[in-house]
Amino acid sequence: MLDRNSKIYVAGHNGLVGSAIWNNLKARGYDNLVGRSHRELDLTDQYAVRKFFDEEKPDAVVLAAAFVGGIMANSLYRADFIMMNMKIQCNVISEAYAHGVKKLLFLGSTCIYPKNAPQPMKEDCLLTSPLEYTNEEYAIAKIAGLKMCESYNLQYGTNYIAVMPTNLYGPNDNFHLENSHVMPAMMRKIYLAKLIHDGAWDKIAIDLNKRPVEGVTGNASRGDIITVLQKYGIEDNKVTLWGTGTPLREFLWSEDMADASVHVLLNVDFKDVIGIEKYSSVHYGASTDGAVDRNHSAGRGGAIPSLGEIRNCHINVGTGKELTIRELSELVVKAVGFEGEVAFDATKPDGTMRKLIDVSKLHSLGWTHKVEIEDGVQKLFDWYKESIQ
Numbered sequence: 321m322l323d324r325n326s327k328i329y330v331a332g333h334n335g336l337v338g339s340a341i342w343n344n345l346k347a348r349g350y351d352n353l354v355g356r357s358h359r360e361l362d363l364t365d366q367y368a369v370r371k372f373f374d375e376e377k378p379d380a381v382v383l384a385a386a387f388v389g390g391i392m393a394n395s396l397y398r399a400d401f402i403m404m405n406m407k408i409q410c411n412v413i414s415e416a417y418a419h420g421v422k423k424l425l426f427l428g429s430t431c432i433y434p435k436n437a438p439q440p441m442k443e444d445c446l447l448t449s450p451l452e453y454t455n456e457e458y459a460i461a462k463i464a465g466l467k468m469c470e471s472y473n474l475q476y477g478t479n480y481i482a483v484m485p486t487n488l489y490g491p492n493d494n495f496h497l498e499n500s501h502v503m504p505a506m507m508r509k510i511y512l513a514k515l516i517h518d519g520a521w522d523k524i525a526i527d528l529n530k531r532p533v534e535g536v537t538g539n540a541s542r543g544d545i546i547t548v549l550q551k552y553g554i555e556d557n558k559v560t561l562w563g564t565g566t567p568l569r570e571f572l573w574s575e576d577m578a579d580a581s582v583h584v585l586l587n588v589d590f591k592d593v594i595g596i597e598k599y600s601s602v603h604y605g606a607s608t609d610g611a612v613d614r615n616h617s618a619g620r621g622g623a624i625p626s627l628g629e630i631r632n633c634h635i636n637v638g639t640g641k642e643l644t645i646r647e648l649s650e651l652v653v654k655a656v657g658f659e660g661e662v663a664f665d666a667t668k669p670d671g672t673m674r675k676l677i678d679v680s681k682l683h684s685l686g687w688t689h690k691v692e693i694e695d696g697v698q699k700l701f702d703w704y705k706e707s708i709q
Contacts, residue, residue, distance in 0.1 A: 322350075322380055322423060322586055329354045329378035331363060331412055332385030336492050337427055337485070340578035341382055348582065354378060364407040373415040380423040381416045382585065383409070383465075388458070398457045405461035413468050417478060424480040425585045426469050428462040428634065430677050431455050432484060440640065440678040443484075443632045452672065466634045473590045474630060481584055481593065486638035486677050489696065490574030491703050497533050497552050502645065503571065507652050507701055509559045512549060514658045517557035523708075530708045557660030562668035565646030570676050572638050573691035573699070580637045583687045592685060593633050639689045640679040651694060655701040 322328070328345060332338035333355035345353060354376050362368055363385055387404035409426075416424050433441045434449040451459045462484075469480035487501065495504045508527075515524050524545065525538025536548045553560035643651075649662050682688075691699070 324349045325352055326350070326379040326422075327352045327354060327376065328380045328382065329376060330382045330384060331356075331408075332383070332427075335384060336488060336490065336494070336574055337577065338382070338384035339492055340490065340574045341384060341581050344575070344578040344582045348586075363411055364404055366407075366411050369411040369415050370418075373419045377419060378416075378421060380425075380585065381412065381421050382425045382427070382581070383412050384427045385412075386427070386462075401455075402457035402461050405458065406464060409461065409465040409468060413465070413472065413480070416480075417472060417476065422479065423585060424469065424478070425581060426465050426480065426482040427581065428466055428482055428484045429458070430484050430486050430636065430638070430675065431459045432463050432466070433677075435672065439674050440676040441636070442678040443634055443636060443681060446632050446634075470631065470633045473633070479590050481588060481590065482634040483581055483584055483637050484634050484677075485577045485581075486570045486572050486636070487675075488572055488574045488577055489700055490577075493574070493700065493703075495704060495707075496531050502569065503648065503652070503697070503700065504704070506559075506561060506649060507656065507697075507704060509552060509554045509561075510649075510652055510656050510658045510662070511701075511704070512554050513557055513559045513660055514656055516546075516549075516555070517660060527708050553665070558663065559658075559660070560663045560665050561645070561649060562665055563645065563670040564666045565644060565649065565664040567645050567670045567672065568642040568674045568676065569645065569648070570638050570640070570642045571648075571693055571696065572689060573696045576639075576689045576691050577637055579690070580682065580687045584635060584685070588635075588685050590633065593635065593681075594630055635682055635685065636677040636679050637682055638677045638679050639693075640677070641693070642674070642676045643693060648693075648697075651697040652701070655698045 328350060330338050330342050330345070330353060333342045333353075334357060338355075342353060342355065356372065361372055385408055387401060387408070413424065413426075430441065431452065433445055435452040436449055437445045446463070466482035466484070469482045472478045472480050489501070489503045493504045494500045495508045497505055497508065500508070512524065512527065515527070521542065528536060528538040528540070528545065533548050533552070536544055538545075549555075553562075646664070652658075653662060
């Protein structure tokens with residue numbers, strides 16, 4: 321069990337996920353936190369990671385760092401996505417083991433599931449059919465990460481847990497129109513369409529200076545601003561969104577995700593996940609003096625044979641609720657106070673029609689979400705407005 325003096329390393333503490341987990345730990349009184357920016361520590365550098373663990377000797381690790389991007393980036397940089405993420409995971413997990421870390425939490429993504437998985441997606445549907453092609457490399461890296469955690473637990477008796485969050489939104493979200501996710505992109509488009517209609521060019525300038533669009537800032541001419549915004553479906557009192565508006569999506573407030581992750585880090589052990597109380601009364605990969613014994617393994621060869629096959633030990637993290645893209649746009653319209661038109665361009669792709677996860681395992685482990693989507697959309701818009709003051 322981790323106490324409030326435990327040193328916890330949060331890898332990726334500046335991102336949407338990592339920053340929310342960092343803040344949640346702080347709010348719970350865990351102040352002995354360690355973080356390094358990418359500039360300070362390149363997690364793809366094996367020797368740099370080893371040196372960091374030698375110096376800091378963390379008691380626990382939250383692996384929230386990843387090489388990420390949208391559909392276009394995933395398609396163009398396939399080698400980078402699999403190699404960079406595999407390097408990060410291999411380096412952090414292997415050094416955590418070598419340095420006797422007590423607990424490790426690995427953050428993945430629900431993109432690990434097959435493209436045509438049965439809905440809602442249970443943990444057991446992993447590796448049952450082909451993945452979505454556009455993010456296959458990222459998904460394979462994340463599957464490898466959760467399998468590393470599972471395999472270390474089975475071979476060495478470690479306590480590494482993997483969680484797979486659904487679509488996230490919240491403070492520090494990405495609102496850059498070229499590569500943002502669906503909710504922040506939709507929200508910014510509707511807000512800018514309202515500002516154009518209101519003639520609030522001073523606010524448009526502030527917005528574009530904070531987050532330029534294709535290099536166009538608030539200092540550009542009105543004509544140039546209108547031209548570039550039109551490319552993204554933003555006009556005077558009108559927004560055009562891609563697709564039919566019928567696909568269903570699940571969204572989780574990032575601070576809820578952080579609370580679930582920290583709940584798992586502090587309260588859930590590997591034996592709880594697999595439902596076997598007597599799985600490991602001791603960490604059988606450690607000797608009596610605390611040093612790691614790499615040669616000793618009660619579970620070598622695939623767990624303890626009498627327990628049968630143990631797999632899919634990761635935990636889905638989400639709400640178990642969904643809404644259509646059109647319904648989401650209606651919530652955003654209400655939050656922004658937009659009175660114009662939201663149109664859908666059915667000639668553009670919809671993407672996957674449904675992507676809902678089953679969260680019964682998470683509920684059985686004692687956690688359920690708190691922020692409903694109706695409140696979360698308003699909270700995100702309030703954060704966005706504050707970010708451009």
